Amino acid sequence: MLTSAEIATHVGTNPVVVRRVLGRLREAGLLISEKGHAGGWRLARSPEVITLADVYIALDESIVAAGSPDHNLSCSVENALHSRVAGILQQTEMALIEQLGKTTIADVHDD
Amino acid sequence: MLTSAEIATHVGTNPVVVRRVLGRLREAGLLISEKGHAGGWRLARSPEVITLADVYIALDESIVAAGSPDHNLSCSVENALHSRVAGILQQTEMALIEQLGKTTIADVHDD
DNA sequence: ACAAGCGTAACACAGTCAGTTGCGATACTC
DNA sequence: GAGTATCGCAACTGACTGTGTTACGCTTGT
Structure with missing residues (x-):
C-alpha cells in the first residue's frame, strides 16, 4: 500500500498528478x-x-488514432485517403494492444 | 502544377501552412x-x-514513438518497463510503415 | 477530536501548433 | 528592364494541451 505522496516523490512529481493518473x-x-x-x-x-x-486501454491512450472523417467533405480523394489510413491505423492499434497484452506487470517487475 | 494558394484554398487553410508541410x-x-x-x-x-x-517517413511523424530512456534513472522497474515498451513500440511502428507501404498515391487517387 | 489520506475543482505556467503578416528571392511576361 | 506571380523564411499571435500547484471537502483510523 503506497500513498500518492510516496509515489509522487519516487517519480518526481506532485501527489495530485499521481491521483489524476x-x-x-x-x-x-x-x-x-x-x-x-x-x-x-x-x-x-x-x-x-x-x-x-490493460493499462494502455485504461488510460484510453489511442496513440494510433484516426479522428472521425469530418463528415460531408466534398473531396473524394481526401475521403479515400482517410478510409485507407483509418483502416491501417486501426489494424496497427490492434497489433499494438496484442503485443502489450503479452507482458504483465509481474514480468516487468521481475526483470 | 498547383500553387500553394490553390492548395490552401482547397483544403481550407493558409498558403504558408501548405508550404511548411x-x-x-x-x-x-x-x-x-x-x-x-x-x-x-x-x-x-x-x-x-x-x-x-514515404509520406509518413518524410513527415517524420513517428506516431508510435518512445522517448529516450532518460539515462541514469535509478528505478530498475522503470528501466525494465521502458525497455519492453520501447521494443513493442518500435515493432509496431515498423508494422505500421509496412502497411502504409502497400498503398500508393495512385491507389488513393483512383478510388 | 485529530491527523492522514483521497477526490476534485480552480488556477498558473510552459510547450506546441495553426494561422497570419511581412519581406526578400526567383522566374516568367511584356 | 518593369511588373507580376510565386516560393522561402522569419516573426508574431492565439488556441489548445498537459503539468504543476494550491485549496478545500470528505473519509477513515487512532
Missing part, C-alpha cells in the same frame, strides 16, 4: 484506492494477471 | 517546387511509386 486506473478496475488514515493505493488484481494492454 | 515533402524528394511566375508544386515521381509510407 491512478484515478483512471482505478476506474478501470486495475487499482484500488483507500481513503482516510493509512489509505493509499494497491493493485486490484495480482500483478500476474494485469497486462500492459 | 509540402516543404518537408520536397526535402524528402517526394515533391518538387518551382519558384517564380507559373511556379508551384508537383510530384517528383510518378504517383504509382510514392507510397503512404
Whole structure:
C-alpha cells in the first residue's frame, strides 16, 4: 500500500498528478484506492494477471488514432485517403494492444 | 502544377501552412517546387511509386514513438518497463510503415 | 477530536501548433 | 528592364494541451 505522496516523490512529481493518473486506473478496475488514515493505493488484481494492454486501454491512450472523417467533405480523394489510413491505423492499434497484452506487470517487475 | 494558394484554398487553410508541410515533402524528394511566375508544386515521381509510407517517413511523424530512456534513472522497474515498451513500440511502428507501404498515391487517387 | 489520506475543482505556467503578416528571392511576361 | 506571380523564411499571435500547484471537502483510523 503506497500513498500518492510516496509515489509522487519516487517519480518526481506532485501527489495530485499521481491521483489524476491512478484515478483512471482505478476506474478501470486495475487499482484500488483507500481513503482516510493509512489509505493509499494497491493493485486490484495480482500483478500476474494485469497486462500492459490493460493499462494502455485504461488510460484510453489511442496513440494510433484516426479522428472521425469530418463528415460531408466534398473531396473524394481526401475521403479515400482517410478510409485507407483509418483502416491501417486501426489494424496497427490492434497489433499494438496484442503485443502489450503479452507482458504483465509481474514480468516487468521481475526483470 | 498547383500553387500553394490553390492548395490552401482547397483544403481550407493558409498558403504558408501548405508550404511548411509540402516543404518537408520536397526535402524528402517526394515533391518538387518551382519558384517564380507559373511556379508551384508537383510530384517528383510518378504517383504509382510514392507510397503512404514515404509520406509518413518524410513527415517524420513517428506516431508510435518512445522517448529516450532518460539515462541514469535509478528505478530498475522503470528501466525494465521502458525497455519492453520501447521494443513493442518500435515493432509496431515498423508494422505500421509496412502497411502504409502497400498503398500508393495512385491507389488513393483512383478510388 | 485529530491527523492522514483521497477526490476534485480552480488556477498558473510552459510547450506546441495553426494561422497570419511581412519581406526578400526567383522566374516568367511584356 | 518593369511588373507580376510565386516560393522561402522569419516573426508574431492565439488556441489548445498537459503539468504543476494550491485549496478545500470528505473519509477513515487512532
